[in-house]
Amino acid sequence: MTIQSLANFVSNDSMITRQLARTGYAVVDNYLPGGQITTIREEMARAWQNGSFRNAAVGPGIKRALQPAIRNDRILWLEEAACSSAQQRYLASLEILRKRLNRELLLGLFNFEGHMAVYPPGARYQRHIDQFRNTRTRRVSSVLYLNDGWDMDDGGALRLYLDNDKLQPYQDIYPYAGRLVTFLSDRFYHEVLPARRARYSIAGWFRQRDNTLAG
Ligand SMILES: O=C(O)CCC(=O)C(=O)O
Numbered sequence: 001m002t003i004q005s006l007a008n009f010v011s012n013d014s015m016i017t018r019q020l021a022r023t024g025y026a027v028v029d030n031y032l033p034g035g036q037i038t039t040i041r042e043e044m045a046r047a048w049q050n051g052s053f054r055n056a057a058v059g060p061g062i063k064r065a066l067q068p069a070i071r072n073d074r075i076l077w078l079e080e081a082a083c084s085s086a087q088q089r090y091l092a093s094l095e096i097l098r099k100r101l102n103r104e105l106l107l108g109l110f111n112f113e114g115h116m117a118v119y120p121p122g123a124r125y126q127r128h129i130d131q132f133r134n135t136r137t138r139r140v141s142s143v144l145y146l147n148d149g150w151d152m153d154d155g156g157a158l159r160l161y162l163d164n165d166k167l168q169p170y171q172d173i174y175p176y177a178g179r180l181v182t183f184l185s186d187r188f189y190h191e192v193l194p195a196r197r198a199r200y201s202i203a204g205w206f207r208q209r210d211n212t213l214a215g
């Protein structure tokens with residue numbers, strides 16, 4: 001890591017922390033160096049061609065089901081042992097962020113789960129909230145985008161609804177390469193609008209310990 005990328009990295013994390021504290025969500029660009037983004041995207045494209053991606057399901061536990069009308073992206077879960085070095089470096093960056101969020105915002109984040117996602121042209125994920133109602137372990141959602149040369153005309157924005165379940169106001173966040181979005185998982189309804197190009201991302205969740213079992 002160069003001094004410059006280290007400096008970027010530190011200031012990105014402090015920006016994320018401040019924005020999360022102030023508004024509950026944060027958008028930062030250049031979260032990772034361009035080369036690392038390109039490497040991960042190429043790895044995803046190869047995994048896609050190998051048929052490693054699966055249809056994404058909706059809901060927790062035994063209620064989990066394929067509901068292509070709600071979401072029709074295709075995903076591949078990140079398993080630390082199977083990750084490339086570029087992917088592991090991303091997970092290492094998130095680990096530093098996780099510790100900072102715990103230290104400064106006392107969020108009690110315990111671990112991270114995430115998957116790569118490809119939204120083929122026309123695919124979408126309808127309005128939803130990431131924290132499941134019965135297991136409240138997902139605390140902070142994150143999405144890293146990997147799309148070079150994305151244009152607003154390509155569509156595919158993440159539409160974040162800013163006032164609970166109201167349809168206004170909202171903010172449209174475009175999936176530009178290197179952009180990282182984070183938001184409190186229990187606060188923000190959001191959806192992924194259809195795009196006219198394939199849309200690459202890594203979505204993940206910082207989790208707190210599951211205390212629902214304690215009754
Ligand atoms: O890709 C995005 O912008 C958001 C994805 C999402 O909402 C999810 O996977 O839960």
Ligand SMILES: [Fe+2]
Nearest residue numbers: 128129130190
């Ligand atoms: Fe989501």
